[in-house]
Amino acid sequence: MTSWWSSIAAAAVLAGALPAQAQDKAGGDKKEVPAPSEVTPQIVTTRHQGSFGGQRVRYSATIGETIIKGEDGTPKAAIVTTAYVKEPRDPSRPVFFLFNGGPGSGSVWLQMGAFGPKRVAIPSDGRDDGAPPYPLLDNPDSLLDVTDLVFIDPPGTGFSHLIGKTEPKEFYGVTADAKAVAEVIRRWLGDNGRWASPKYLGGESYGTTRSAAVVNELEASTFNDVGLNGIILISTVLDFAAGSDAQGNELSFITNLPSMAATALFHGKASSTSTEQFVAEARQFALGPYAAALLKGQNLPAEERAAIRSQLARFTGLSEAYVERADLRVTPDRFYKELLRDRGLTVGRLDSRYTGRDYDSAGERPDNDPSFYGIDAGYTAAINQWSRGALGFKSDREYQSISGIGKDWDWRIGGRDENAYLNVTPYIGKALRENSGLRVFVGQGYYDFATPFFAAEYALSRTGIPQDRISWSYYNAGHMMYVRDDDRRKLSADVRAFIRAR
Structure with a gap:
């Protein structure tokens, strides 16, 4: 995986994304301005209905900013979440927190491709998505029949951004990013009265790395522990040595x-x-x-x-x-x-x-x-049409489907030895050992070289990781297996069954 980050960075350039510190006002933080003492978050709620998993569901869609502050109360970042909650609200329903990867990727891919109530129509057979229009379709494969959904765009992705003179190093790193996402989850649970709900966490690609790091932040806290029922890993990368193309690594x-x-x-x-x-x-x-x-x-x-x-x-x-x-x-x-x-x-x-x-x-x-x-234009069009249109979010920022923040990413998670062998899998092993009710779902595409399925199998079969609570599903597509219609349906059915099995 040498070119794991370099390829993502190249993709970001090709997608028109700019590094966070070089963006104009539409994309981010070019001009350094003092942070205001208070920031009023934009929060918009709309109401909809649709058929998901064979059930008719009425739901609210809330897209809004969570303001993260420093210890002195200075606003540091605005993190945007998009929450789909079944109406009338039921605290006993599961809630599933999701994000994509990169680092630097917005939640557009899982939201508009797999689990959100709407999806973008692109070819299912490996052909280029071509020129617009890219129709927005109802998504019967959304999981809203079994769980509420909260899509999170970490700082520097989607519409989320740093505020004022906030330094990138405060958020752009394995641990710093995980702490921010964990804070957003805790605050969402408190604001929505959902601390007693069954809770699921999941991501795709670097989002699986983030899942492991966030689990470590949520369940390793003695004073504010958030117990989880399940972790959903899609296109998994946990052990970075297993995928490194560095000379001498066999x-x-x-x-x-x-x-x-x-x-x-x-x-x-x-x-x-x-x-x-x-x-x-x-x-x-x-x-x-x-x-x-x-x-x-x-x-x-x-x-x-x-x-x-x-x-x-x-x-x-x-x-x-x-x-x-x-x-x-x-x-x-x-x-x-x-x-x-x-x-x-x-x-x-x-x-x-x-x-x-x-x-x-x-x-x-x-x-x-x-x-x-072959797919990027369709997804970018879809998230902008849906968020700025039906969901009513107003912003002069560009939605960062894949931004350039990875170039500044802090990959350190420990001392010298840990960083010589960057591996977040032990976080999942520890969580499984210390939470007897936690289960892990792993979904992998056969045709994915960004996060090869055999590398995921290798990482999750190491010592210290209970094997009896890990389930695997495989798909006849690649990294975003849901771009293939049959595999989107299968992924939806597999995750739905995983959640119901609690």
Whole structure:
């Protein structure tokens, strides 16, 4: 995952987002102005109805700002939440707090693609979303029949922003961000009389990293503990070493291989009776012979090397000659470019079902990610139309679908050793051990290279993590599996069942 943040940053540039400190008044904080002593938050409530999960539901939609203050009472940040609550209100109903990832991504993706009451219509089969219009449709797959929903845009994402002279370092970091989100959750529970409600927390991509860090803030507090019923992890990244493409790290080649196998099979570069079967074979090869070969390094015997090369070519769909030139170690970037080079196509990073056409077929990495530019315009249009229109939110700021705040992100979570091996999975293990009622749902797409499913399996199978309360679901799409209609329906059904099973 070397290019994990660099690719997101590139996507942010392509999406027209600007770093928080370089935005104009539409996007954020270019002009440093003194923070006012008081800020009046904008809060707008509208009422709607729709059919979700086969039930007719009347609900309120409240989009509003929560003002975070410093110890001296100075306003520091305005964090926007969008809450959908079934009417009449029922404190015994579950409430589900959600956010996306990045870091720097607004909640537009989960809100307008998966679980919100409206969704944007884009192609389901891996084609580019093209030019507008992008219709807003009723979303029968929303979870409003089983839980109230609160979508959170952390500082620097969506319409949320820093106030006055607030320094980015006060919010832009693994722990600082988690503290702010945890405060928003506590305040929402208090303001809405929901402390006794069953509570779920979930995110996508870096949002799963945030989930682990927020759980640590919510459940590790002796004096203000917030017990959770469930954590929903979608497209999971917890152990960053497992996905790092840094030279000398062999683990990334192991955890990416099953995703390469699924992709090769999808594009007709490999053969098997089913995706599940081929992926299962790739897992076993990756954990066994391939891992052993990589660990031997330059001491790998020639005969063993030949056998590994043959199997690696079979699973990746690449030629043995190419695999040999790569020293049995094919990075994701090279795979995207090489797999369909004979067709003049590249495959996507977020969703390798998508294909793109580069300026030319030379080189060893794609010009861009076709699975990002294939969906971004539709989602950006949808969140602006819905928030500024039917929900009535007024702002001269641009909605930051993906901003550039990641360049200033503080990834430190502890001392030297912790940061040499950035891994937030132990936060989830501790929460599971100390809360006997907590369960975890993990949803992964087979065609996701941003957060490979095998890396998630690896992270969550380590010592100290109770396995009997973790459930897994897999989807025939990529990072945002809900862009595929069948998988959106399946994801909705799976999460609905997870919540009902409490």
